[in-house]
Amino acid sequence: MNFSYSEEQQMLQDSVSKFIQQDYDFDTRRKITESPRGFSEENWNLFAELGWLMVPFSEGDGGLGGSATDLIVVMEEFGKGMLVEPFLATAVLGGGLIAECGNDSQKEELLAFIMGGELQLAFAFTEPESRYELNNVTVTAERRGDEFIVNGAKSVVLNGEAADKLLVAVRTSGEQRDRDGISLLLIDAEARGVRRRGYATVDGQRAAEISLDNVSVPAACLLGEEGKALPGIEKVIDRATLAICAEAVGAMAVTLAKTVEYTKTRKQFGVPISKFQALQHRMADMFIEVEQGRSILYMAAMQMDANGGVAQRAVSAAKSRIGAAARKVGQEAVQIHGGIGVTDELDVGHFFKRLTTFQFQFGSTDMHKLRFLNGESSAA
Amino acid sequence: MNIDLTEEELSFREEVRAFLKEKLPADLSRKTLNGLHMEKEDYVRWQKILHEQGWAAVNWPVEHGGTGWTPTQKYIWANECAVAGAPDVIPFGMKMVAPVIYTYGNEEQKQRFLPDILASNVWWCQGYSEPNAGSDLASLKTSAVRDGDHYVVNGTKTWTTLGHYADWIFCLVRTGGPDVKNQEAISFLLIDMNDPGISVSPIITLDGHREVNEVFFDNVRVPVENRIGEEGKGWTYAKVLLTHERTGIARVANSKQRLGQLKRLAAETADGAGSLLDNLAFAQKIVDVELELLALEYTELRALASVSTGKAPGPESSILKIKGTEVAQLIDELFVEAAGNYSMPFVKDQFAPGFDGEPVGPGTAANAAPRYFNNRKASIYGGSNEIQKNIICKAVLGL
Incomplete structure (x- = not known):
């Protein structure tokens, strides 16, 4: 039994942590989020150079190993700086889907460019009416000869505007909520009939509404078997869910530390407000939330690594429990900071925003609670 | 990161399972699993079975008869006991006073008290809390005044769990005067429950059972040799062991x-x-x-x-x-x-x-x-x- 990171993981953590501390302070991040593209190309190239973009991939695919534990090491540190570069969208989701569902020539064609920082991706899966159901797909792809003709709309696609290529979940057969009949297409973002409306998200990231109007896609751009894409999608989304759980644990740890520090300097009634037991116990409760969150994160990562990348119930357990923790830690941090906590000026409010969007990304706290519950009955 | 058990740990677990299957009496496991009331005899019976196996003192050092188990072995043991419905080991002798005795006691005290705790021949109870000293334990008032080779103890201890079964009580008492700082005024005494001047009265809890008691000390004469360690250091001893295990x-x-x-x-x-x-x-x-x-x-x-x-x-x-x-x-x-x-x-x-x-x-x-x-x-x-x-x-x- 051992909860330490390996030497390689330790080095990886040190290197990401150093970057966040030295080169990614809150003002730097703000400038990046306000730039036209919404992330820094320079940082992205640096990540490629340092090999961070190889972290999610197996050695067979040219990556560093791709274990869930490696992934949470990186994501936790990213979370501490609320990093906005599209690591999740391009490397974890887009790259993950290609590695999971693609054939050898597709992998060969694409993965090296992802890891080299030359290719930006986005995974378009949610739709205006799908909420958190991955099987709820109405975008259609009709086979015509050597092509698919794609029609429909995808919503809130992370990194949708900057992406060079879109991975799109489409329905090639069946009804709106059928598990069968979902396929995965790789679509050039500049293809005729693709319309993207980009915007900022409340937590400083970028996303887009994407409409597809008679887009013709070569049949060779189908990833995996036609109509059988859902299990692969679910597996990759679970991995991405674990990744943002780690990001949230990192963000919570910093939020707590900043709150504790603030109470030691802020004076009211002639004393630092850290002396008030009414606040002390709330910070103790925040600490408990962070550590319980960290524990369940480790549980899920270990389960995923032990089970060949599949750990549905464990991921839902983590997402649900960490979602509850994120809500509490974010809200309490703002409350304990007082007025300054609700200003745009201070970073704490921005951590609160990220900890809020986290709760609803890839399924809400409640959705994952029910998935954990139902997972048990279907296993029994 | 991994939570895998080693080969040795796995075979230890098998050994534990086999032991529990063979030696844990069915009536005790039924009571434990259903949360039913246990008698003194129930606890003692199980602890004596553990003693026979050499597993009574899970946390003690080997030299005093402990198991010498690693933290992981202790964890496995606790898990298997819970699954099998083994009764809890009553902590007062085994987990609370014994570590104080073997860590801070003198040789004579170790030889006098530890073997009977190990064999569950003597039932101990804890005399810490008082009616006016709960969370603020260091404000305790039970006094021990030196009189020749004895301390004369006066005061009241409360929430004394299973004190009505107990042969001995370990107490935090005040040996320093009002001018001495709380944490340096407290000593650790072992007191025979049969001493004249001790009386025990029940407190009935919400479940209708007698589990806890008040213990009154009225001019109880306790030999100085029953003090553990130095006078005025009792608070330190108690605290170290509270955070220890x-x-x-x-x-x-x-x-x-x-x-x-x-x-x-x-x-x-x-x-x-x-x-x-x-x-x-x-x-x-x-x-x-x-x-x-x-x-x-x-x-x-x-x-x-x-x-x-x-x-x-x-x-x-x-x-x-x-x-x-x-x-x-x-x-x-x-x-x-x-x-x-x-x-x-x-x-x-x-x-x-x-x-x-x-x-x-x-x-x-x-x-x-x-x-x-x-x-x-x-x-x-x-x-x-x-x-x-x-x-x-x-x-x-x-x-």
Whole structure:
């Protein structure tokens, strides 16, 4: 039994942590989020150079190993700086889907460019009416000869505007909520009939509404078997869910530390407000939330690594429990900071925003609670 | 990171399982698993079986008759005991006074007291809390005034768990005057419960049972040789040992066992057209506890892994008492909810040994509420959960 990171993981953590501390302070991040593209190309190239973009991939695919534990090491540190570069969208989701569902020539064609920082991706899966159901797909792809003709709309696609290529979940057969009949297409973002409306998200990231109007896609751009894409999608989304759980644990740890520090300097009634037991116990409760969150994160990562990348119930357990923790830690941090906590000026409010969007990304706290519950009955 | 057990640990687990299967008396495991009232004889019988096996003193050093187990072995032991329904080892002798004696006592005291604790020949109880010294324990007032070779002890101890079974009591007493700082005015005394001047009176708790007592000391003469260590150092000794041993404090294994029982019960309990487990409102409450317990299990494993590598327990260990008791109490509460209408009857006798009448309610449903009431103590004793948060604030957050 051992909860330490390996030497390689330790080095990886040190290197990401150093970057966040030295080169990614809150003002730097703000400038990046306000730039036209919404992330820094320079940082992205640096990540490629340092090999961070190889972290999610197996050695067979040219990556560093791709274990869930490696992934949470990186994501936790990213979370501490609320990093906005599209690591999740391009490397974890887009790259993950290609590695999971693609054939050898597709992998060969694409993965090296992802890891080299030359290719930006986005995974378009949610739709205006799908909420958190991955099987709820109405975008259609009709086979015509050597092509698919794609029609429909995808919503809130992370990194949708900057992406060079879109991975799109489409329905090639069946009804709106059928598990069968979902396929995965790789679509050039500049293809005729693709319309993207980009915007900022409340937590400083970028996303887009994407409409597809008679887009013709070569049949060779189908990833995996036609109509059988859902299990692969679910597996990759679970991995991405674990990744943002780690990001949230990192963000919570910093939020707590900043709150504790603030109470030691802020004076009211002639004393630092850290002396008030009414606040002390709330910070103790925040600490408990962070550590319980960290524990369940480790549980899920270990389960995923032990089970060949599949750990549905464990991921839902983590997402649900960490979602509850994120809500509490974010809200309490703002409350304990007082007025300054609700200003745009201070970073704490921005951590609160990220900890809020986290709760609803890839399924809400409640959705994952029910998935954990139902997972048990279907296993029994 | 991994939570795999080594080959040796796996075979140790097999050994433990085989032992429990062969030696744990069925009547004791039935009582334990159903949360029924245990008699003194029940506890002693089990502890003597453990002693025979050489497993009575899990935490003691080998030289005094302990097992010398690693933290992981202790964890395996606690898990298997919970699953099998082994009674708790009464902590007062084995886990509380013995470590003080073998750490701070002199040779004579070790030889005089430790063997009888190991063999469960002598029952100990704890004399810490007083009517006006609860969370602020250091303000305790029971006085011990030196008179030749004796201390003369006067005062009142309270919440003395199973004090009515006890042969001996270990006490924190005030030996320093009013001008001495609290923490330097307290000494650690061992007192024979048969000494003249001691009287014990019951406190009946919400479950209707006598579990705790008040113990009165009226000019009790205690030989100076019964003092552990130096005069005025008692507070330090007590405190060191309070923070020392945290393995198992979260009672994760017991709560897991209880939660499994609760789920089976809910699945068998009718609720409308289906079972209580099909009731989404109830099922979600179970999931909430289950997730908290899952996180807690890994928090405990993290603490264990850190102790196993020789490091001090990390900050995560301070969580164990708070979350462990909260989870246990939530489970108790859900048992009451699961009992439904049969949470109301209070028929003490039907769970007592020898009852041959018609029981009220199914299974142990009628015992759910008393058990819930009783276990509200868990977040209060051993340093209330609020005191635990003070410790987190001071030791971890630096507030």
